[in-house]
Amino acid sequence: MTAIRVLIADDEALVRSGLRAILGAEPDIEVVGEAADGAEALSACRAQHPDVLLMDVRMPGLDGIAATRRILDAVSPPPRIVVVTTFENDDYVYEALRSGAAGFLLKRAGAEQLVQAVRTVAAGDSLLFPAAVRDLAARQRNRPTGPAAALTEREGEVLRLMARGCSNAEIAAQLVLGAETIKTHVGSILAKLGARDRTQAVIAAYESGFVAPGWTS
């Protein structure tokens, strides 16, 4: 049996070196390349066709999630992708898996878990490590990420209410404001989101993850 070919994608060179050191020590694992961002990972995958791609979520440019999607779309045969992340900061666990990642690994996992993870996904299985996943999932709701970031706090509240089906009058009542004020906010929201009407704004809210369907929680 030939060695498992692994590609490492992480924006920090030190981390890449560390991973390479750990994996390189294993006789059945071969690190075939490194990438500093999602775009590099994509081209490296095209060139190297690794069996396993170890990818950080937080990277400049194409982040790990988007890169996962693109690589699985563009590279054939697709590598098995393990998304790596640090501790506190990540809401991306499920998004990563939904994007088609085969596994999810916390950076504070031990070296043993790492090589185990690589072997597991290379064998065709998926994995989740470790228990902290559930806690992360709970925290997953607090994601203001998106083009909705440009919205002010007030506008955010208004958009959230719009996304719950409220009319301008209802929003005004809810926030104890004049109906005219809401119209102004709605106008700003439409402009910032590039939406033509409130419906498009709500769609943008869903698509950007500013609000999420109940069944995703």
Next chain:
Amino acid sequence: MTAIRVLIADDEALVRSGLRAILGAEPDIEVVGEAADGAEALSACRAQHPDVLLMDVRMPGLDGIAATRRILDAVSPPPRIVVVTTFENDDYVYEALRSGAAGFLLKRAGAEQLVQAVRTVAAGDSLLFPAAVRDLAARQRNRPTGPAAALTEREGEVLRLMARGCSNAEIAAQLVLGAETIKTHVGSILAKLGARDRTQAVIAAYESGFVAPGWTS
């Protein structure tokens, strides 16, 4: 170290027996009870406080997902829950994990994988088995399940276009129909979905899974 206490919840007695046989053969695992549905699982958890709960998703009454949620809410300390499912039918993978399940196991997994899974979750780690998870996730989109089921084919098309931000005129153009026709369809959709305006209809479409945000794929 004391044995891992396992509770088995499945509506088929034969399956329960099989699992019990497999797990009972392991010296470090003890099956402390069985349950035929979610409600039984809940009360059994309260009585036995197992370390691990092996639960089928499809069960009469309280299904596995709902039971998982309730048990994790109601039982302290909560057991580690492994959701078990058969092959084709399940969109529930992510819902199960989001409900707080520690792991997910296909029934066609081998006995070895089963005991391994029990040991893994008992140790505090989460797991996913096996590779089929991603394919299941991919199939997850095709769920016309919901209140949108009552919609006509035509109405479905219209709703889908509404959910893409189209105006009535645009929908009419898209479907090569009169604008008045679209108004009729929209009216029917609003009535069937219990929505007051197109925005609420689009929200219902998202919430019911009739359409899904791009980031869920």
Next chain:
DNA sequence: CTATCCCTCCCCCGTACGGGGGAGGCGATT
């Protein structure tokens, strides 16, 4: 101090939207 941004509220105006009717054609079911 001034500029800028946000929040608040007001005006007018045009229109797309939604409610409430009706009506004809068409296929399937009964």
Next chain:
DNA sequence: AATCGCCTCCCCCGTACGGGGGAGGGATAG
């Protein structure tokens, strides 16, 4: 043959919505 549901199109009407202006107050930054 009759009925029913679906699709198609038409009328009128009221209004919530969105565009385009303006304006004052408060906070922060320069």
